[in-house]
Amino acid sequence: MRIRWLYWLGNAFYPERCPYCNRNIEPEEIACDDCIKEVLAKHKAIKSGVGGFRCISSFVYGGKIRRILLRIKYHEKTQFIAQLAELLAMDILMIYRNYNFDIITAVPMHWIDELDREYNQSVILAKKLGELTGIPYLKTLEKIKRTEKQHNLNYAKRKTNLIGAFQVIDPERIKGKRILVIDDILTSGNTLAVCCKTLNRAKPELICCATLATAKGKYPPQAII
Ligand SMILES: [Zn+2]
Structure with a gap:
Protein backbone atom coordinates (compact mmCIF):
# COMPACT_ATOMS: atom_id res chain seq x y z
CA MET A 1 0.00 0.00 0.00
CA ALA A 41 -1.48 9.31 -39.90
CA LYS A 42 1.50 11.45 -40.92
CA HIS A 43 3.88 8.50 -41.23
CA LYS A 44 4.71 7.88 -44.87
CA ALA A 45 7.89 6.46 -46.33
CA ILE A 46 9.46 9.20 -48.46
CA LYS A 47 12.10 8.26 -51.01
CA SER A 48 14.80 10.77 -51.91
CA GLY A 49 18.47 10.98 -52.75
CA VAL A 50 21.55 12.57 -51.18
CA GLY A 51 24.64 13.16 -53.29
CA GLY A 52 23.67 10.31 -55.61
CA PHE A 53 22.90 7.86 -52.79
CA ARG A 54 19.44 6.52 -52.06
CA CYS A 55 17.65 7.81 -48.95
CA ILE A 56 14.35 7.15 -47.20
CA SER A 57 12.61 9.10 -44.43
CA SER A 58 9.49 8.34 -42.36
CA PHE A 59 8.11 11.87 -41.93
CA VAL A 60 8.11 15.34 -43.40
CA TYR A 61 9.88 17.61 -40.88
CA GLY A 62 7.30 19.92 -39.31
CA GLY A 63 4.61 20.26 -36.63
CA LYS A 64 4.71 17.62 -33.91
CA ILE A 65 7.53 15.69 -35.56
CA ARG A 66 9.70 18.80 -35.54
CA ARG A 67 8.86 19.41 -31.88
CA ILE A 68 9.77 15.89 -30.78
CA LEU A 69 12.99 15.82 -32.81
CA LEU A 70 14.10 19.11 -31.25
CA ARG A 71 13.34 17.73 -27.79
CA ILE A 72 15.40 14.64 -28.58
CA LYS A 73 18.26 16.70 -29.98
CA TYR A 74 18.51 19.49 -27.42
CA HIS A 75 16.68 18.36 -24.28
CA GLU A 76 18.03 14.89 -23.61
CA LYS A 77 14.68 13.25 -24.36
CA THR A 78 16.37 10.36 -26.11
CA GLN A 79 13.82 7.85 -24.77
CA PHE A 80 11.43 9.10 -27.46
CA ILE A 81 13.71 7.86 -30.23
CA ALA A 82 12.50 4.28 -29.72
CA GLN A 83 8.88 4.85 -30.76
CA LEU A 84 9.82 6.73 -33.94
CA ALA A 85 12.58 4.22 -34.70
CA GLU A 86 9.96 1.48 -34.95
CA LEU A 87 8.27 3.30 -37.82
CA LEU A 88 11.57 3.94 -39.62
CA ALA A 89 12.59 0.30 -39.08
CA MET A 90 9.36 -0.75 -40.83
CA ASP A 91 10.18 1.51 -43.78
CA ILE A 92 13.74 0.16 -43.97
CA LEU A 93 12.50 -3.44 -43.92
CA MET A 94 9.91 -2.68 -46.62
CA ILE A 95 11.75 -0.38 -49.02
CA TYR A 96 15.26 -1.78 -48.61
CA ARG A 97 14.00 -5.36 -48.23
CA ASN A 98 16.39 -6.91 -50.75
CA TYR A 99 19.44 -4.82 -49.83
CA ASN A 100 20.97 -7.16 -47.23
CA PHE A 101 22.95 -4.51 -45.38
CA ASP A 102 26.08 -5.70 -43.53
CA ILE A 103 26.47 -2.56 -41.43
CA ILE A 104 24.24 0.14 -39.96
CA THR A 105 26.12 3.30 -39.01
CA ALA A 106 25.44 6.90 -38.03
CA VAL A 107 26.54 10.43 -38.89
CA PRO A 108 29.17 11.21 -36.22
CA MET A 109 29.61 14.34 -34.12
CA HIS A 110 32.96 15.89 -33.28
CA TRP A 111 34.07 14.49 -29.91
CA ILE A 112 34.02 17.94 -28.29
CA ASP A 113 30.41 18.51 -29.37
CA GLU A 114 29.41 15.02 -28.25
CA LEU A 115 31.05 15.57 -24.88
CA ASP A 116 29.09 18.80 -24.61
CA ARG A 117 25.70 17.24 -25.47
CA GLU A 118 26.60 13.94 -23.75
CA TYR A 119 25.07 11.86 -26.55
CA ASN A 120 24.68 11.64 -30.31
CA GLN A 121 20.99 11.12 -31.12
CA SER A 122 21.83 9.63 -34.54
CA VAL A 123 24.00 6.93 -32.91
CA ILE A 124 21.20 6.07 -30.45
CA LEU A 125 18.78 5.91 -33.40
CA ALA A 126 21.15 3.75 -35.52
CA LYS A 127 21.72 1.30 -32.65
CA LYS A 128 17.96 1.03 -32.03
CA LEU A 129 17.33 0.48 -35.75
CA GLY A 130 20.07 -2.14 -35.72
CA GLU A 131 18.25 -4.02 -32.94
CA LEU A 132 14.91 -3.76 -34.76
CA THR A 133 16.19 -4.78 -38.20
CA GLY A 134 18.98 -7.16 -37.23
CA ILE A 135 21.67 -5.14 -39.05
CA PRO A 136 24.86 -4.94 -36.91
CA TYR A 137 25.82 -1.42 -35.80
CA LEU A 138 29.38 -0.24 -36.47
CA LYS A 139 30.99 3.16 -35.88
CA THR A 140 32.53 3.70 -39.30
CA LEU A 141 33.21 7.44 -39.39
CA GLU A 142 34.71 10.06 -37.13
CA LYS A 143 34.34 13.80 -37.40
CA ILE A 144 37.86 15.19 -37.35
CA LYS A 145 37.06 18.86 -37.92
CA ARG A 146 34.74 21.06 -35.86
CA THR A 147 32.44 22.89 -38.25
CA GLU A 148 29.85 25.64 -38.16
CA LYS A 149 26.35 24.32 -37.47
CA GLN A 150 24.85 23.64 -40.90
CA HIS A 151 21.55 25.36 -40.01
CA ASN A 152 23.42 28.63 -39.31
CA LEU A 153 24.74 28.78 -42.87
CA ASN A 154 23.22 29.63 -46.20
CA TYR A 155 22.86 26.94 -48.85
CA ALA A 156 26.14 27.79 -50.64
CA LYS A 157 28.21 27.78 -47.44
CA ARG A 158 26.65 24.51 -46.29
CA LYS A 159 28.27 22.88 -49.29
CA THR A 160 31.84 23.93 -48.42
CA ASN A 161 31.56 23.85 -44.60
CA LEU A 162 32.00 20.08 -44.37
CA ILE A 163 34.95 19.55 -46.71
CA GLY A 164 37.47 17.29 -44.97
CA ALA A 165 35.29 17.06 -41.84
CA PHE A 166 34.88 13.26 -41.77
CA GLN A 167 37.25 10.32 -41.91
CA VAL A 168 36.71 6.55 -42.20
CA ILE A 169 37.92 4.83 -39.02
CA ASP A 170 38.92 1.50 -40.58
CA PRO A 171 38.62 1.30 -44.40
CA GLU A 172 39.22 -2.49 -44.35
CA ARG A 173 35.94 -3.00 -42.49
CA ILE A 174 34.05 -0.98 -45.11
CA LYS A 175 35.50 -2.46 -48.31
CA GLY A 176 32.95 -4.58 -50.20
CA LYS A 177 30.26 -4.03 -47.53
CA ARG A 178 26.63 -2.91 -47.88
CA ILE A 179 26.14 0.07 -45.60
CA LEU A 180 23.08 1.90 -44.27
CA VAL A 181 23.88 5.40 -42.94
CA ILE A 182 21.49 6.93 -40.36
CA ASP A 183 20.84 10.55 -39.42
CA ASP A 184 17.91 12.10 -37.53
CA ILE A 185 16.85 14.80 -40.02
CA LEU A 186 17.55 15.30 -43.71
CA THR A 187 17.65 19.03 -44.39
CA SER A 188 19.90 20.20 -47.22
CA GLY A 189 21.35 16.68 -47.37
CA ASN A 190 24.93 17.94 -47.41
CA THR A 191 26.00 16.26 -44.16
CA LEU A 192 24.75 12.86 -45.25
CA ALA A 193 26.14 13.34 -48.75
CA VAL A 194 29.63 14.16 -47.41
CA CYS A 195 29.49 11.15 -45.04
CA CYS A 196 28.48 8.85 -47.92
CA LYS A 197 31.20 10.20 -50.21
CA THR A 198 33.80 9.76 -47.45
CA LEU A 199 32.67 6.15 -46.88
CA ASN A 200 32.60 5.54 -50.63
CA ARG A 201 36.35 6.14 -50.86
CA ALA A 202 36.80 2.92 -48.85
CA LYS A 203 35.06 1.03 -51.73
CA PRO A 204 31.93 -0.42 -50.12
CA GLU A 205 29.57 -2.36 -52.38
CA LEU A 206 26.55 -0.19 -51.56
CA ILE A 207 25.62 2.86 -49.49
CA CYS A 208 22.06 3.95 -48.67
CA CYS A 209 20.67 6.37 -46.10
CA ALA A 210 17.67 6.60 -43.80
CA THR A 211 16.46 9.48 -41.62
CA LEU A 212 13.46 9.94 -39.34
CA ALA A 213 12.35 13.11 -41.08
CA THR A 214 13.03 15.13 -44.20
CA ALA A 215 12.64 18.89 -44.64
CA LYS A 216 11.30 18.20 -48.10
CA GLY A 217 10.57 21.23 -50.19
CA LYS A 218 12.63 23.68 -48.13
CA TYR A 219 15.78 23.10 -50.17
CA PRO A 220 16.37 22.49 -53.86
CA PRO A 221 15.07 19.01 -54.63
CA GLN A 222 17.60 16.24 -55.04
CA ALA A 223 17.25 13.45 -57.53
CA ILE A 224 15.02 10.65 -56.36
CA ILE A 225 16.89 7.49 -57.12
ZN1 LIG B 1 -0.13 14.34 -27.11
Whole structure:
Protein backbone atom coordinates (compact mmCIF):
# COMPACT_ATOMS: atom_id res chain seq x y z
CA MET A 1 0.00 0.00 0.00
CA ARG A 2 2.77 2.36 0.97
CA ILE A 3 4.51 1.65 -2.31
CA ARG A 4 1.34 2.44 -4.26
CA TRP A 5 1.02 5.75 -2.42
CA LEU A 6 4.63 6.61 -3.09
CA TYR A 7 4.08 5.71 -6.70
CA TRP A 8 0.96 7.89 -6.81
CA LEU A 9 2.79 10.78 -5.14
CA GLY A 10 5.76 10.47 -7.48
CA ASN A 11 3.42 10.44 -10.39
CA ALA A 12 1.53 13.49 -9.12
CA PHE A 13 4.72 15.51 -8.82
CA TYR A 14 6.45 14.15 -11.91
CA PRO A 15 3.65 12.98 -14.17
CA GLU A 16 4.45 11.30 -17.45
CA ARG A 17 3.86 13.67 -20.31
CA CYS A 18 3.06 13.16 -23.95
CA PRO A 19 6.28 13.87 -25.87
CA TYR A 20 4.35 15.60 -28.66
CA CYS A 21 1.90 17.88 -26.81
CA ASN A 22 3.07 17.74 -23.15
CA ARG A 23 -0.36 16.61 -21.91
CA ASN A 24 -0.30 14.30 -18.83
CA ILE A 25 -0.47 10.62 -19.75
CA GLU A 26 -0.53 7.33 -17.83
CA PRO A 27 2.94 5.98 -16.94
CA GLU A 28 2.56 2.97 -19.23
CA GLU A 29 1.57 5.10 -22.23
CA ILE A 30 4.16 6.36 -24.71
CA ALA A 31 2.04 9.31 -25.91
CA CYS A 32 -1.55 10.54 -25.72
CA ASP A 33 -4.13 8.89 -27.99
CA ASP A 34 -4.67 12.01 -30.12
CA CYS A 35 -0.96 12.39 -30.87
CA ILE A 36 -0.43 8.69 -31.58
CA LYS A 37 -3.27 8.88 -34.13
CA GLU A 38 -1.89 12.08 -35.65
CA VAL A 39 1.71 10.81 -35.85
CA LEU A 40 0.67 7.48 -37.34
CA ALA A 41 -1.48 9.31 -39.90
CA LYS A 42 1.50 11.45 -40.92
CA HIS A 43 3.88 8.50 -41.23
CA LYS A 44 4.71 7.88 -44.87
CA ALA A 45 7.89 6.46 -46.33
CA ILE A 46 9.46 9.20 -48.46
CA LYS A 47 12.10 8.26 -51.01
CA SER A 48 14.80 10.77 -51.91
CA GLY A 49 18.47 10.98 -52.75
CA VAL A 50 21.55 12.57 -51.18
CA GLY A 51 24.64 13.16 -53.29
CA GLY A 52 23.67 10.31 -55.61
CA PHE A 53 22.90 7.86 -52.79
CA ARG A 54 19.44 6.52 -52.06
CA CYS A 55 17.65 7.81 -48.95
CA ILE A 56 14.35 7.15 -47.20
CA SER A 57 12.61 9.10 -44.43
CA SER A 58 9.49 8.34 -42.36
CA PHE A 59 8.11 11.87 -41.93
CA VAL A 60 8.11 15.34 -43.40
CA TYR A 61 9.88 17.61 -40.88
CA GLY A 62 7.30 19.92 -39.31
CA GLY A 63 4.61 20.26 -36.63
CA LYS A 64 4.71 17.62 -33.91
CA ILE A 65 7.53 15.69 -35.56
CA ARG A 66 9.70 18.80 -35.54
CA ARG A 67 8.86 19.41 -31.88
CA ILE A 68 9.77 15.89 -30.78
CA LEU A 69 12.99 15.82 -32.81
CA LEU A 70 14.10 19.11 -31.25
CA ARG A 71 13.34 17.73 -27.79
CA ILE A 72 15.40 14.64 -28.58
CA LYS A 73 18.26 16.70 -29.98
CA TYR A 74 18.51 19.49 -27.42
CA HIS A 75 16.68 18.36 -24.28
CA GLU A 76 18.03 14.89 -23.61
CA LYS A 77 14.68 13.25 -24.36
CA THR A 78 16.37 10.36 -26.11
CA GLN A 79 13.82 7.85 -24.77
CA PHE A 80 11.43 9.10 -27.46
CA ILE A 81 13.71 7.86 -30.23
CA ALA A 82 12.50 4.28 -29.72
CA GLN A 83 8.88 4.85 -30.76
CA LEU A 84 9.82 6.73 -33.94
CA ALA A 85 12.58 4.22 -34.70
CA GLU A 86 9.96 1.48 -34.95
CA LEU A 87 8.27 3.30 -37.82
CA LEU A 88 11.57 3.94 -39.62
CA ALA A 89 12.59 0.30 -39.08
CA MET A 90 9.36 -0.75 -40.83
CA ASP A 91 10.18 1.51 -43.78
CA ILE A 92 13.74 0.16 -43.97
CA LEU A 93 12.50 -3.44 -43.92
CA MET A 94 9.91 -2.68 -46.62
CA ILE A 95 11.75 -0.38 -49.02
CA TYR A 96 15.26 -1.78 -48.61
CA ARG A 97 14.00 -5.36 -48.23
CA ASN A 98 16.39 -6.91 -50.75
CA TYR A 99 19.44 -4.82 -49.83
CA ASN A 100 20.97 -7.16 -47.23
CA PHE A 101 22.95 -4.51 -45.38
CA ASP A 102 26.08 -5.70 -43.53
CA ILE A 103 26.47 -2.56 -41.43
CA ILE A 104 24.24 0.14 -39.96
CA THR A 105 26.12 3.30 -39.01
CA ALA A 106 25.44 6.90 -38.03
CA VAL A 107 26.54 10.43 -38.89
CA PRO A 108 29.17 11.21 -36.22
CA MET A 109 29.61 14.34 -34.12
CA HIS A 110 32.96 15.89 -33.28
CA TRP A 111 34.07 14.49 -29.91
CA ILE A 112 34.02 17.94 -28.29
CA ASP A 113 30.41 18.51 -29.37
CA GLU A 114 29.41 15.02 -28.25
CA LEU A 115 31.05 15.57 -24.88
CA ASP A 116 29.09 18.80 -24.61
CA ARG A 117 25.70 17.24 -25.47
CA GLU A 118 26.60 13.94 -23.75
CA TYR A 119 25.07 11.86 -26.55
CA ASN A 120 24.68 11.64 -30.31
CA GLN A 121 20.99 11.12 -31.12
CA SER A 122 21.83 9.63 -34.54
CA VAL A 123 24.00 6.93 -32.91
CA ILE A 124 21.20 6.07 -30.45
CA LEU A 125 18.78 5.91 -33.40
CA ALA A 126 21.15 3.75 -35.52
CA LYS A 127 21.72 1.30 -32.65
CA LYS A 128 17.96 1.03 -32.03
CA LEU A 129 17.33 0.48 -35.75
CA GLY A 130 20.07 -2.14 -35.72
CA GLU A 131 18.25 -4.02 -32.94
CA LEU A 132 14.91 -3.76 -34.76
CA THR A 133 16.19 -4.78 -38.20
CA GLY A 134 18.98 -7.16 -37.23
CA ILE A 135 21.67 -5.14 -39.05
CA PRO A 136 24.86 -4.94 -36.91
CA TYR A 137 25.82 -1.42 -35.80
CA LEU A 138 29.38 -0.24 -36.47
CA LYS A 139 30.99 3.16 -35.88
CA THR A 140 32.53 3.70 -39.30
CA LEU A 141 33.21 7.44 -39.39
CA GLU A 142 34.71 10.06 -37.13
CA LYS A 143 34.34 13.80 -37.40
CA ILE A 144 37.86 15.19 -37.35
CA LYS A 145 37.06 18.86 -37.92
CA ARG A 146 34.74 21.06 -35.86
CA THR A 147 32.44 22.89 -38.25
CA GLU A 148 29.85 25.64 -38.16
CA LYS A 149 26.35 24.32 -37.47
CA GLN A 150 24.85 23.64 -40.90
CA HIS A 151 21.55 25.36 -40.01
CA ASN A 152 23.42 28.63 -39.31
CA LEU A 153 24.74 28.78 -42.87
CA ASN A 154 23.22 29.63 -46.20
CA TYR A 155 22.86 26.94 -48.85
CA ALA A 156 26.14 27.79 -50.64
CA LYS A 157 28.21 27.78 -47.44
CA ARG A 158 26.65 24.51 -46.29
CA LYS A 159 28.27 22.88 -49.29
CA THR A 160 31.84 23.93 -48.42
CA ASN A 161 31.56 23.85 -44.60
CA LEU A 162 32.00 20.08 -44.37
CA ILE A 163 34.95 19.55 -46.71
CA GLY A 164 37.47 17.29 -44.97
CA ALA A 165 35.29 17.06 -41.84
CA PHE A 166 34.88 13.26 -41.77
CA GLN A 167 37.25 10.32 -41.91
CA VAL A 168 36.71 6.55 -42.20
CA ILE A 169 37.92 4.83 -39.02
CA ASP A 170 38.92 1.50 -40.58
CA PRO A 171 38.62 1.30 -44.40
CA GLU A 172 39.22 -2.49 -44.35
CA ARG A 173 35.94 -3.00 -42.49
CA ILE A 174 34.05 -0.98 -45.11
CA LYS A 175 35.50 -2.46 -48.31
CA GLY A 176 32.95 -4.58 -50.20
CA LYS A 177 30.26 -4.03 -47.53
CA ARG A 178 26.63 -2.91 -47.88
CA ILE A 179 26.14 0.07 -45.60
CA LEU A 180 23.08 1.90 -44.27
CA VAL A 181 23.88 5.40 -42.94
CA ILE A 182 21.49 6.93 -40.36
CA ASP A 183 20.84 10.55 -39.42
CA ASP A 184 17.91 12.10 -37.53
CA ILE A 185 16.85 14.80 -40.02
CA LEU A 186 17.55 15.30 -43.71
CA THR A 187 17.65 19.03 -44.39
CA SER A 188 19.90 20.20 -47.22
CA GLY A 189 21.35 16.68 -47.37
CA ASN A 190 24.93 17.94 -47.41
CA THR A 191 26.00 16.26 -44.16
CA LEU A 192 24.75 12.86 -45.25
CA ALA A 193 26.14 13.34 -48.75
CA VAL A 194 29.63 14.16 -47.41
CA CYS A 195 29.49 11.15 -45.04
CA CYS A 196 28.48 8.85 -47.92
CA LYS A 197 31.20 10.20 -50.21
CA THR A 198 33.80 9.76 -47.45
CA LEU A 199 32.67 6.15 -46.88
CA ASN A 200 32.60 5.54 -50.63
CA ARG A 201 36.35 6.14 -50.86
CA ALA A 202 36.80 2.92 -48.85
CA LYS A 203 35.06 1.03 -51.73
CA PRO A 204 31.93 -0.42 -50.12
CA GLU A 205 29.57 -2.36 -52.38
CA LEU A 206 26.55 -0.19 -51.56
CA ILE A 207 25.62 2.86 -49.49
CA CYS A 208 22.06 3.95 -48.67
CA CYS A 209 20.67 6.37 -46.10
CA ALA A 210 17.67 6.60 -43.80
CA THR A 211 16.46 9.48 -41.62
CA LEU A 212 13.46 9.94 -39.34
CA ALA A 213 12.35 13.11 -41.08
CA THR A 214 13.03 15.13 -44.20
CA ALA A 215 12.64 18.89 -44.64
CA LYS A 216 11.30 18.20 -48.10
CA GLY A 217 10.57 21.23 -50.19
CA LYS A 218 12.63 23.68 -48.13
CA TYR A 219 15.78 23.10 -50.17
CA PRO A 220 16.37 22.49 -53.86
CA PRO A 221 15.07 19.01 -54.63
CA GLN A 222 17.60 16.24 -55.04
CA ALA A 223 17.25 13.45 -57.53
CA ILE A 224 15.02 10.65 -56.36
CA ILE A 225 16.89 7.49 -57.12
ZN1 LIG B 1 -0.13 14.34 -27.11
